[in-house]
Amino acid sequence: TQLLEQSPQFLSIQEGENLTVYCNSSSVFSSLQWYRQEPGEGPVLLVTVVTGGEVKKLKRLTFQFGDARKDSSLHITAAQTGDTGLYLCAGATRGSTLGRLYFGRGTQLTVWP
Amino acid sequence: AAGVIQSPRHLIKEKRETATLKCYPIPRHDTVYWYQQGPGQDPQFLISFYEKMQSDKGSIPDRFSAQQFSDYHSELNMSSLELGDSALYFCASSPPVSGVSYEQYFGPGTRLTVT
Numbered sequence: 001t002q003l004l005e006q007s008p009q010f011l012s013i014q015e016g017e018n019l020t021v022y023c024n025s026s027s028v029f030s031s032l033q034w035y036r037q038e039p040g041e042g043p044v045l046l047v048t049v050v051t052g053g054e055v056k057k058l059k060r061l062t063f064q065f066g067d068a069r070k071d072s073s074l075h076i077t078a079a080q081t082g083d084t085g086l087y088l089c090a091g092a093t094r095g096s097t098l099g100r101l102y103f104g105r106g107t108q109l110t111v112w113p
Numbered sequence: 114a115a116g117v118i119q120s121p122r123h124l125i126k127e128k129r130e131t132a133t134l135k136c137y138p139i140p141r142h143d144t145v146y147w148y149q150q151g152p153g154q155d156p157q158f159l160i161s162f163y164e165k166m167q168s169d170k171g172s173i174p175d176r177f178s179a180q181q182f183s184d185y186h187s188e189l190n191m192s193s194l195e196l197g198d199s200a201l202y203f204c205a206s207s208p209p210v211s212g213v214s215y216e217q218y219f220g221p222g223t224r225l226t227v228t
Contacts, residue, residue, distance in 0.1 A: 101158065103157075
């Protein structure tokens with residue numbers, strides 16, 4: 001069973017549209033990270049959220065951590081073709097020894113010109 | 114900025130052979146993690162080391178072993194390789210824990226192909 005459920009699995013949109021990716025769990029996380037991964041490469045860290053209700057912005061990307069620290073979302077405004085890629089959420093649970101990460105299955109985003 | 118270094122980037126082995134993957138963490142990072150990512154799968158945690166001691170163990174087969182050395186680099190040793198071991202193997206490192214943040218920075222990975 002997957003500790004983190006990520007949705008949607010695939011997302012195909014036109015340039016300029018907005019989108020939201022969701023990451024949900026029944027478990028509480030001490031921190032949650034969002035990564036972007038290109039084929040055959042390692043995940044690149046985008047952001048870390050640690051406080052319930054926290055919102056972080058990275059240019060056109062907005063990340064939110066749920067109040068109960070069980071869920072998170074990634075919102076992209078005015079998507080660009082350069083946003084195309086695999087987005088992964090990953091969380092460290094309470095009591096996890098030195099931060100083993102549990103990953104969602106990822107959202108493959110394709111932005112068309 | 115310095116990143117996590119992994120070597121080799123690509124490795125082809127035959128069944129029942131052994132393989133050694135190396136990881137050099139970001140300078141001053143004290144924790145190293147190993148993950149395995151199969152085709153179309155999310156990364157799965159294998160094992161981690163903090164200050165040269167094993168700190169956590171995940172779904173790592175008994176045929177695999179790992180260690181962290183005095184210079185903080187880590188090696189993942191894989192024996193009696195099976196076809197199912199073909200995957201991307203990532204190493205990640207994290208700095209000394211600050212609060213509850215467990216930021217992990219991933220290397221480019223080693224693609225292991227077992228034939």
